[in-house]
Amino acid sequence: MSSQPPHPALLIPGPIEFDDQVLQSMSHFSESHVGAPFVKTFGETLTMLRKLFQTEDPASQPFVISGSGTLGWDQVAANLAEPGDDVLVLHTGYFADSFADCFETYGVKATQLKAPIGDRPQLDEVEKALKEKKYKLLTVTHVDTSTGVLSEIESLSKLVHKVSPETLIVVDGVCSVGCEEIQFDNWGIDCVITASQKAIGCPAGLSIVMASGRAIKSFQSRKVPPTSYFGSWKNWMPIMQNYEAGKPSYFATPSPQLVHALHTTLTQITSVPLADRFAAHRKASQKVKKAVADLGLEQLAAKPENQANGMTAIYLPKGMTPPDVLPKLMKRGVVFAGGLHKQIATQYIRFGHMGVSVTDPNRDDIDRAIVALKDGITEAQQATDLSAR
Amino acid sequence: MSSQPPHPALLIPGPIEFDDQVLQSMSHFSESHVGAPFVKTFGETLTMLRKLFQTEDPASQPFVISGSGTLGWDQVAANLAEPGDDVLVLHTGYFADSFADCFETYGVKATQLKAPIGDRPQLDEVEKALKEKKYKLLTVTHVDTSTGVLSEIESLSKLVHKVSPETLIVVDGVCSVGCEEIQFDNWGIDCVITASQKAIGCPAGLSIVMASGRAIKSFQSRKVPPTSYFGSWKNWMPIMQNYEAGKPSYFATPSPQLVHALHTTLTQITSVPLADRFAAHRKASQKVKKAVADLGLEQLAAKPENQANGMTAIYLPKGMTPPDVLPKLMKRGVVFAGGLHKQIATQYIRFGHMGVSVTDPNRDDIDRAIVALKDGITEAQQATDLSAR
Numbered sequence: 001m002s003s004q005p006p007h008p009a010l011l012i013p014g015p016i017e018f019d020d021q022v023l024q025s026m027s028h029f030s031e032s033h034v035g036a037p038f039v040k041t042f043g044e045t046l047t048m049l050r051k052l053f054q055t056e057d058p059a060s061q062p063f064v065i066s067g068s069g070t071l072g073w074d075q076v077a078a079n080l081a082e083p084g085d086d087v088l089v090l091h092t093g094y095f096a097d098s099f100a101d102c103f104e105t106y107g108v109k110a111t112q113l114k115a116p117i118g119d120r121p122q123l124d125e126v127e128k129a130l131k132e133k134k135y136k137l138l139t140v141t142h143v144d145t146s147t148g149v150l151s152e153i154e155s156l157s158k159l160v161h162k163v164s165p166e167t168l169i170v171v172d173g174v175c176s177v178g179c180e181e182i183q184f185d186n187w188g189i190d191c192v193i194t195a196s197q198k199a200i201g202c203p204a205g206l207s208i209v210m211a212s213g214r215a216i217k218s219f220q221s222r223k224v225p226p227t228s229y230f231g232s233w234k235n236w237m238p239i240m241q242n243y244e245a246g247k248p249s250y251f252a253t254p255s256p257q258l259v260h261a262l263h264t265t266l267t268q269i270t271s272v273p274l275a276d277r278f279a280a281h282r283k284a285s286q287k288v289k290k291a292v293a294d295l296g297l298e299q300l301a302a303k304p305e306n307q308a309n310g311m312t313a314i315y316l317p318k319g320m321t322p323p324d325v326l327p328k329l330m331k332r333g334v335v336f337a338g339g340l341h342k343q344i345a346t347q348y349i350r351f352g353h354m355g356v357s358v359t360d361p362n363r364d365d366i367d368r369a370i371v372a373l374k375d376g377i378t379e380a381q382q383a384t385d386l387s388a389r
Numbered sequence: 390m391s392s393q394p395p396h397p398a399l400l401i402p403g404p405i406e407f408d409d410q411v412l413q414s415m416s417h418f419s420e421s422h423v424g425a426p427f428v429k430t431f432g433e434t435l436t437m438l439r440k441l442f443q444t445e446d447p448a449s450q451p452f453v454i455s456g457s458g459t460l461g462w463d464q465v466a467a468n469l470a471e472p473g474d475d476v477l478v479l480h481t482g483y484f485a486d487s488f489a490d491c492f493e494t495y496g497v498k499a500t501q502l503k504a505p506i507g508d509r510p511q512l513d514e515v516e517k518a519l520k521e522k523k524y525k526l527l528t529v530t531h532v533d534t535s536t537g538v539l540s541e542i543e544s545l546s547k548l549v550h551k552v553s554p555e556t557l558i559v560v561d562g563v564c565s566v567g568c569e570e571i572q573f574d575n576w577g578i579d580c581v582i583t584a585s586q587k588a589i590g591c592p593a594g595l596s597i598v599m600a601s602g603r604a605i606k607s608f609q610s611r612k613v614p615p616t617s618y619f620g621s622w623k624n625w626m627p628i629m630q631n632y633e634a635g636k637p638s639y640f641a642t643p644s645p646q647l648v649h650a651l652h653t654t655l656t657q658i659t660s661v662p663l664a665d666r667f668a669a670h671r672k673a674s675q676k677v678k679k680a681v682a683d684l685g686l687e688q689l690a691a692k693p694e695n696q697a698n699g700m701t702a703i704y705l706p707k708g709m710t711p712p713d714v715l716p717k718l719m720k721r722g723v724v725f726a727g728g729l730h731k732q733i734a735t736q737y738i739r740f741g742h743m744g745v746s747v748t749d750p751n752r753d754d755i756d757r758a759i760v761a762l763k764d765g766i767t768e769a770q771q772a773t774d775l776s777a778r
């Protein structure tokens with residue numbers, strides 16, 4: 001029995017439903033942020049992140065900072081790039097535009113390589129772009145929350161290492177870490193930024209970053225100091241290293257409650273093989289995508305190899321808009337999200353299938369949502385037909 | 390009966406002890422950050438902040454952003470100052486040095502006006518400084534968490550308005566909002582930055598800012614765009630205005646759980662006259678300060694008019710260091726903090742007396758802490774005497 005009161009199942013692409021124990025950790029009694037018990041909790045949390053990212057290189061550096069996923073962009077732009085640097089932003093939707101904005105804020109020149117909606121830049125296009133100009137780093141949105149498009153990180157990273165070996169590979173994993181595999185070391189990734197509230201299954205409020213030894217070296221050899229203060233690794237790196245070494249340290253006050261919740265969910269995640277977790281997400285995703293196809297609906301990500309495993313962006317039947325459908329889903333106890341990609345926001349809805357809704361065998365969120373989607377769309381169609389008479 | 394398990398009373402100058410209801414709000418079930426229920430909660434929270442700051446000017450703009458108090462500095466440096474601007478930083482301890490660092494990060498020239506440890510810059514010194522150079526803004530730490538020094542905001546603001554009327558008045562209220570009076574409108578303040586985890590009584594993880602209509606106008610007439618992305622008011626202002634108007638809006642995902650907790654504590658705070666709240670803090674502070682004097686100990690803030698009402702920084706007897714005393718207090722069930730001011734960190738301890746520990750009549754935290762302090766110091770003295778033999 002859940003200790004949470006009855007409520008509609010939150011099946012948007014983040015925040016997601018939370019495990020009872022994780023939520024209870026949010027109510028942890030007050031502790032000093034520099035006292036031994038919390039230092040231990042924070043240190044263990046950082047160490048568990050290494051497992052989640054599958055990195056065993058001691059030079060890799062995790063960061064957990066109060067903020068949202070967006071703060072990860074500032075960390076990249078202000079620590080890994082310098083004013084005047086060129087960076088290449090692979091564009092799969094809303095989030096690349098914003099990441100590019102962030103770079104420009106810090107005086108970094110962002111070149112976007114855009115794919116048509118629902119697709120991702122192809123490797124040969126990336127290769128061509130990398131040969132045309134020297135880029136300090138390349139960013140890729142692993143799963144674009146606005147389109148449900150999955151990018152292929154391993155082959156992309158291999159390509160970058162071959163064609164432009166000095167270019168750092170930065171992955172926006174806000175909607176992928178915890179539900180899509182990331183082999184940080186094996187794939188040669190330099191930085192992944194993510195947030196607490198998606199497939200990691202912790203309430204929102206934490207910016208989570210993993211940086212490679214190579215990224216840290218690049219940071220340490222900057223010509224100018226970091227261009228953000230709150231997001232500066234110069235300020236945070238000693239703090240993270242001290243916490244992980246069990247030593248109290250202070251730059252800005254962390255959120256003990258959120259860190260406790262992150263500790264709880266990471267303990268759960270790392271207690272089973274990661275491969276099982278990713279397989280569970282693939283299986284649930286296949287079920288959702290089959291149901292969507294059975295309803296005669298199409299995904300924004302048309303090609304199967306482009307489709308994320310933690311969410312599905314679904315085109316509505318012609319003439320139907322999110323406000324026609326979302327309240328009918330809510331009535332049936334499930335919350336989906338509307339469109340986010342500016343050009344087509346009124347034409348589609350988003351279904352998040354991540355975390356406990358997928359991995360907890362006592363939950364039937366996904367099955368209920370599939371039924372609700374079918375019934376809700378049917379009801380909306382009937383209403384549309386009636387109003388068209 | 391508290392629903393929290395037995396634990397040592399956290400009496401550091403933030404985070405502080407939390408009310409049961411506030412902590413329970415941290416476990417709120419997952420909600421969409423753009424769904425009607427949460428939009429209402431967030432909107433009401435912003436409106437209650439106006440009450441806490443005693444501002445009725447509709448042009449005042451509250452901000453609540455995931456982050457720590459430090460993010461407020463970035464917001465000031467990146468939105469209210471421009472690269473090349475001069476700003477005057479009144480120095481009462483550790484936090485002015487860091488705020489100045491933050492300004493320099495954003496290319497803003499910070500001039501510090503320093504006071505001796507335990508004191509604050511005097512009005513005639515401030516007047517002289519303001520007459521020497523044109524400053525875009527002046528910052529003052531209302532209560533310096535490193536020294537327990539209270540600054541006098543009303544007369545300072547009056548002086549700035551008289552001597553340099555174009556200079557914006559920025560108050561670092563991280564350790565003052567909720568326990569020291571701030572009449573935002575009446576005193577003519579332009580910006581107060583604070584955090585959730587001190588006298589506001591909400592767990593850490595939120596940066597809270599109130600900006601005046603004048604500050605917003607100054608921001609809107611910038612020559613260059615804001616120099617932070619995550620901390621940019623250009624990105625956040627429409628979001629805050631929409632939430633307060635009951636309209637969903639998205640820039641970066643807020644933390645619904647933390648905002649619920651903030652909503653709960655602000656509901657409690659604004660349900661009684663603010664004057665009573667400030668009086669309760671003054672009363673508890675007087676009790677603590679009398680006990681400190683009775684023990685023959687001195688405060689860092691020697692002059693009564695310099696002494697904060699939410700914390701006390703206490704010099705230890707000569708030869709005694711925080712590690713001699715803090716474990717003896719912990720053994721007695723109370724947690725104090727060590728020194729933070731770099732030059733004298735080993736010579737003093739800090740006692741926070743804010744929030745429910747002061748306002749909840751069912752709690753005896755302060756009385757217990759006073760007894761523990763007396764007994765702990767005595768025990769430490771005996772140990773020192775023994776080892777000196």
